[in-house]
Amino acid sequence: MKVILLLLALLGSVGAAVAQSPLRVLVRDERTKTTLPGVSVVIPALQIGTATDVNGRAELPNVPAGPQQVTFSSIGYGPRTVAFTLPQASAEPALVELEPSSLELEGVVVEATRTGSRIEDVPVRIEVLGPEELDEKSSMKPANVAMLLTEASGIQPQFTSANSGSVAFRIQGLDGRYTQILRDGFPLYGGFSQGLSLVQIPPLDLRQVGIIKGASSALYGGDAIAGLVNLVTKTPTATPELNVLLNQTQKGGRDLTAFYSGRTGQLGLTLLATQNTQRAFDVDGDGFTDLPQVQLTNVNPRLYYYLNDSTTVYLGATAGVETRTGGDIEAIVNQPVGLRRYIERNRSERYSTQFRVDARRRGG
Known part of the structure; x- marks a missing residue:
């Protein structure tokens, strides 16, 4: 069993x-x-x-x-x-x-070849701020071009001094010293514009502003690694133009700006004159200036001589004097004697001349 x-x-x-x-x-x-x-x-x-x-x-x-x-x-x-x-x-x-269910992309072949094109002839993407936008921003902030460029995409303001309110601009994240500032295609103040805050440039005489984002150092030098800003001014026309702008703010700011442009025969003239003042103002009550005390005067006359239809000669001068004071609001306003208080005061005097000949070659 x-x-x-x-x-x-x-x-x-x-x-x-x-x-x-x-x-x-x-x-x-x-x-x-x-x-x-x-x-x-x-x-x-x-x-x-x-x-x-x-x-x-x-x-x-x-x-x-x-x-x-x-x-x-x-x-x-x-x-x-x-x-x-x-x-x-x-x-x-x-x-x-x-069996694969997704579509396969065919291989992408990239070919390059050398050409005889000069770098000056290669197309460059330029953003342009036209007259309408310039007029609008000039009315809102007639003292300088800071607000105008701040609202352009890809450009960030960089405050170089919180007390004096000096502003530079960063393009594509690079430091402000890598942004070239031009006026009618030439480096502003002979290429020393990095020591010049953009709050010292009045916008009333501008016809348009061109902005190039990206390295342009091959054409404009080492200061244009991040990009450049070209300030294009107005030229004389047969119809005279006179703009006078008076602006007063409730925080002690006053702007008086005048621009004249006209042409008679072979002679033309443009004249820009500005007087901007700002009283030291403490907005948040912490004892330090949020708006510095400013005294700024700019004069920029230009004389044009039209030799013929294809040749123009102009001679210009620029003078700018500015004093900016920021820091302890009590020391700036009341100026007490014997008290050691923090004050930052910047004074700049800039004088330059311009001489230019434009000649267009006729095609034959």
Whole structure:
């Protein structure tokens, strides 16, 4: 009797071993024939699954014998369901290929060749602020061009002094000393404009402003690594132009600006004169100036001589005197004697002359 029971137990264990067997698969790309790691291998009816390893292989142990529906899925490939009959006839893994579902882009070929173009003739993207925008901003801030450039995209103001309110500008995140400032195509103040705050440049005589973002040092020197700002002034016309602007603010600011332009025969004249003052003002009451005390005077006459239709000669002069005082508001306003207080005072006097000849060559 014991022998019979032992035989029955052995037969039952052999039947259980036959009833379950592992499922081994190898998954690869249908087009490139490369193995695919991370592919999900799932038998939905049994709610079991696994994923392929780095070699594209996967194994599900103890799968009941008989037909099984196995689903394969991976990102970028279409899902596929394959029928298997277990146990497998071979010890080698069954091969399964998945078809890519995403479109493949064709290779992009970039070719370059040398040309005879000069760098001066290569197109450059220039942003232009026209007369309408200049007139609007001049009415809002007639003393300087700071507000005008602050609202241009890609340009950020850089306050070089919190007390005196001096402002430089950053283009593409680079420091202000890498931004070249031009006036009618020539470096402002002979290329020493980095020591000149943009709050000292009045906008009333400007016809347009051109802005180039990006390195232009090959054409305009090392100061134009970040970009440049070209201030284009108005020229005399047969119809005289006279603009007078008086501005008064509730915080003690006063701007008086006048611009004249006219031409008679072969002679033309433009004249810009500004007088800007600002009383020291503490907005937040912390004892230090938020608006510095300013006295600024600018005079810029230009005389044009039109030799003929293609040749113009002009002679100009620029004079600018400014005093800016910031710091302890009590020391600036009341000027107490014997008290040591912090004051920052900047005085600048700038004088320059311009001589230019424009000659257009006629095409033959």
